[in-house]
Amino acid sequence: MKRRDFIGALAGATATTALTACGQQESAAPAAAKPMETVHWKMVTTWPKNFPGLGTGANRVAELINQMSGGRIDVKVYGAGELVGAFEVFDAVSSGHAQLGHAGAYYWKGKIPSAVFFSTVPFGLTADEMNAWLYNGGGLKLWEEAYKPFGLVPNPAGNTGTQMGGWFNKEINSLDDLKGLKMRMPGLGGEVLKKAGAIPVSLPGGEIFPSLQSGAIDATEWVGPYNDLAFGFYKVTKYYYTPGWHEPGTTMECMINEKAYNALPDDLKSIVRNAMKVANLEMLSEYTARNEEALQTLIEKHNVELRYFPDEVLKELKKLSSEVIEAEAASDPLSSKVWASQKAFMKQVTQWTNVGEGAFIRARNL
Ligand code: CA
Numbered sequence: 001m002k003r004r005d006f007i008g009a010l011a012g013a014t015a016t017t018a019l020t021a022c023g024q025q026e027s028a029a030p031a032a033a034k035p036m037e038t039v040h041w042k043m044v045t046t047w048p049k050n051f052p053g054l055g056t057g058a059n060r061v062a063e064l065i066n067q068m069s070g071g072r073i074d075v076k077v078y079g080a081g082e083l084v085g086a087f088e089v090f091d092a093v094s095s096g097h098a099q100l101g102h103a104g105a106y107y108w109k110g111k112i113p114s115a116v117f118f119s120t121v122p123f124g125l126t127a128d129e130m131n132a133w134l135y136n137g138g139g140l141k142l143w144e145e146a147y148k149p150f151g152l153v154p155n156p157a158g159n160t161g162t163q164m165g166g167w168f169n170k171e172i173n174s175l176d177d178l179k180g181l182k183m184r185m186p187g188l189g190g191e192v193l194k195k196a197g198a199i200p201v202s203l204p205g206g207e208i209f210p211s212l213q214s215g216a217i218d219a220t221e222w223v224g225p226y227n228d229l230a231f232g233f234y235k236v237t238k239y240y241y242t243p244g245w246h247e248p249g250t251t252m253e254c255m256i257n258e259k260a261y262n263a264l265p266d267d268l269k270s271i272v273r274n275a276m277k278v279a280n281l282e283m284l285s286e287y288t289a290r291n292e293e294a295l296q297t298l299i300e301k302h303n304v305e306l307r308y309f310p311d312e313v314l315k316e317l318k319k320l321s322s323e324v325i326e327a328e329a330a331s332d333p334l335s336s337k338v339w340a341s342q343k344a345f346m347k348q349v350t351q352w353t354n355v356g357e358g359a360f361i362r363a364r365n366l
């Protein structure tokens with residue numbers, strides 16, 4: 001089609017559509033010259049609507065896709081419970097009821113045992129290291145392999161950075177102090193707690209505060225100061241423990257329904273996946289910037305007592321974590337393959353992290 005004819009054919013189209021379609025015509029085959037109708041996508045999430053960091057991170061993915069596509073894709077975001085429940089996100093996107101799902105891969109451990117390795121494992125990779133494994137160490141390819149049978153395309157779409165160890169009403173001075181404790185902790189961290197004699201509970205974010213308040217659970221972890229302040233856990237607990245040994249740098253995901261994704265032209269495919277890459281960076285920056293402010297508010301305004309887990313407790317938790325992870329990996333062929341990749345990467349990258357950033361952080365604190 002000649003350019004003049006092509007523009008003429010677009011006479012009735014809106015300005016936005018005409019511009020994007022013209023841009024496309026330069027490089028695409030003639031078949032793509034037909035102006036595309038706006039694609040309407042639904043994004044379901046496991047977070048309360050607009051929840052700081054996580055919910056707003058999901059909104060940001062949608063906003064970036066809308067902006068970068070020049071309006072050719074229109075994504076509408078639904079908070080947990082609006083369209084489907086928090087833990088129904090995976091099925092909703094897999095079935096095509098929604099096209100996008102913003103969540104954490106470890107919530108799907110019951111369906112895909114290897115999924116936990118794509119969010120975080122206890123005493124595992126930091127946010128930077130996790131991105132290095134996903135983008136440059138073969139991690140994302142393995143994640144795609146894990147989600148493929150469910151008709152899903154996974155993407156990293158945010159990271160909380162190192163999380164906090166959780167909220168308690170008693171001090172944790174030895175592993176015995178964890179015995180019988182009902183604590184909200186999902187994923188492999190929860191399995192480690194179970195081995196330590198505690199009773200792990202998995203609850204979506206919105207249900208944690210009422211459960212703590214009613215005494216249904218004794219303790220909880222959630223994310224870090226920025227999010228934990230917003231949920232008000234300081235009102236019902238006394239001690240705030242660090243570090244978040246169970247979540248050293250948790251990757252959030254945005255899964256795409258594979259059929260919906262494959263129906264897009266290549267430029268929109270690239271826009272969708274790169275919007276998620278931008279959101280991945282932005283969320284980590286937001287947490288890094290906001291956590292310290294929130295921590296000071298918790299300590300100074302709400303009299304929260306900050307505590308460090310004793311080294312002996314951490315050493316024992318690390319040993320139990322290794323047992324839990326190895327058993328988890330051995331129970332499923334894909335988990336075994338994924339863990340072998342992540343473990344080898346962690347061994348290698350840890351040496352560099354210690355020599356590079358580790359040595360520098362030590363120097364800066366002298
Ligand atoms: Ca957490």
